[in-house]
Amino acid sequence: MISSDQQQLQKQRVAEAALAWVSPDHVLGVGTGSTVNCFIDALGASGIRIEAAVSSSEATTKRLQSHGIHVRELNLAGTLDVYIDGADEFDAYRRLIKGGGGALTREKIIAGASRKFICIVDESKKVGVLGKFPVPIEVIPMARSYIARQLVVMGGQPELREGFITDNGNLILDVHNMDLVDPVATEKKINNLPGVVTCGLFAIRSADIVLMATASGVQEILGIGNQAI
Numbered sequence: 226m227i228s229s230d231q232q233q234l235q236k237q238r239v240a241e242a243a244l245a246w247v248s249p250d251h252v253l254g255v256g257t258g259s260t261v262n263c264f265i266d267a268l269g270a271s272g273i274r275i276e277a278a279v280s281s282s283e284a285t286t287k288r289l290q291s292h293g294i295h296v297r298e299l300n301l302a303g304t305l306d307v308y309i310d311g312a313d314e315f316d317a318y319r320r321l322i323k324g325g326g327g328a329l330t331r332e333k334i335i336a337g338a339s340r341k342f343i344c345i346v347d348e349s350k351k352v353g354v355l356g357k358f359p360v361p362i363e364v365i366p367m368a369r370s371y372i373a374r375q376l377v378v379m380g381g382q383p384e385l386r387e388g389f390i391t392d393n394g395n396l397i398l399d400v401h402n403m404d405l406v407d408p409v410a411t412e413k414k415i416n417n418l419p420g421v422v423t424c425g426l427f428a429i430r431s432a433d434i435v436l437m438a439t440a441s442g443v444q445e446i447l448g449i450g451n452q453a454i
Contacts (some may be wrong), residue, residue: 226349226378227347227349227440228347229442231345232342232349232416233372235347235348235438235439235440236259236260236263236347236438237263238269238438238442238443239263239265239347239436239437239438239443240260240261240263240264240267240343240345240348241261241267242345242436242438242443243264243267243309243343243345243436244264244267244268244271244273245271246307246309246341246343247268247271247275247307247309248275248306248307249273249274249275250274250275250276251275251276251298251306251307251385252275252276252277252278252279252302252303252305253275253277253278253279253305253306253307253308254279254281254305254307254308254309254310254335254336254338254339255278255279255280255285255289255308255309256281256285256309256310256311256328256332257281257282257284257285257310257311257326257327257328257332258310258311258325258326258328259311260289260311260345260347261285261309261310261311261345264309264345265285265288265289265292265294266288266292267337268292268294269291269292269293269294272330274292274306276295277294277295277296277297277302278295278297279296279297279298279299279302279305279335279338280293280296280331281310281328281331281332281335282326282327282328282331282392283392284326284328285328291335292330294391299334299335299338303342304338304339304340305335305338306339306340306341306345306372307336307339307340307341307342308336308338308341308342308343309342309343309345310323310332310335310336310342310344310345311323311344311345311346311350312344312346312350312427312432312435313325313350313358313425313429314352314355314356314357314358315344315346315350315351315352315355315432315435316351316352316353316355317326317353317432317446319344319431319432319433319434319435319446319447320355320408320409320426320427320428320431321344321355321411321426321427321428321431321432322355322356322358322360322361322425322426322427323361323425323427324360324361324363324385324397324424324425325358325361325425327361327363327386327389327391327392327397328391328392329361329363329378329405329408329423329424329425330363330391330393330395330422330423331392331393333423333430336427336430337430339439341433341434342431342432342433342434343432343433343434343435344428344432344434344435345435345436346435346436346437346438347438348436348437348438348439348440350437351437354405354406355405355408355426355428356402356403356404356405359384359399359400359401359403360381360399360400360403360405360424360425360426361386361397361398361399361416361424362376362383362397362399362400362415362421362423362424362425363391363393363394363395363396363397363421363422363423363424364396364397364398364421364422365395365396365420365422366395366396366417366421367420368419368420368421369385369396369398369420371419371420372398372418372420372421373385373398375418376398376400376403376415378404379404379411379414379415380402380403380404381400381401381402381403382400382401382408383385383398383399383400383401384399384400384401385397385398385399386398386399390450393422405426405451408426408428409428409429411426411428412424412426412427412428412429413429434446434447
């Protein structure tokens with residue numbers, strides 16, 4: 226277990242390492258969360274001038290703009306070369322659980338619209354099997370109770386995220402104790418429920434590369450193996 230100070234240092238290190246994937250004068254996809262905030266701050270201080278960023282949340286938009294970075298709508302940006310975002314969990318196959326910050330739908334859209342998805346994390350996010358972190362599911366409000374009952378049938382324990390509304394005007398159910406041995410199948414099953422906008426499993430479209438900060442440096446994870454950079 227790493228301390229909060231060590232974890233913050235690792236977030237800053239991996240954020241700085243991600244700058245190597247930023248191309249000047251390109252449009253960059255940018256996610257949401259504490260590690261991404263470190264990346265945005267590092268990008269702002271780096272002097273790298275990108276053409277624009279496509280943002281996954283209102284919070285990210287404000288932080289990008291505070292650094293003078295122009296934010297462009299995805300509909301006007303086309304296919305992105307690179308998307309950089311964090312994760313709440315990842316496994317050896319670069320499959321993720323995301324959505325702790327509530328921006329999972331926009332994050333999934335931008336990931337799908339990007340040629341390369343770079344996930345930046347500290348070592349506390351690595352797990353053998355996904356599921357210690359609850360799976361967030363964005364739902365249309367009128368479907369909340371119905372979807373919760375279906376998730377119970379699937380073996381999960383859904384909990385409404387109290388007092389939280391997504392940037393899309395929807396609710397989030399955080400689902401504990403889901404069986405995620407086959408996260409691709411589970412992602413498809415959840416997403417097929419009427420009223421689900423999307424779930425926080427990023428298994429169908431996993432990260433292409435995970436950059437993980439450790440006490441000894443930043444590792445680039447391409448699959449089961451990894452190497453230091």
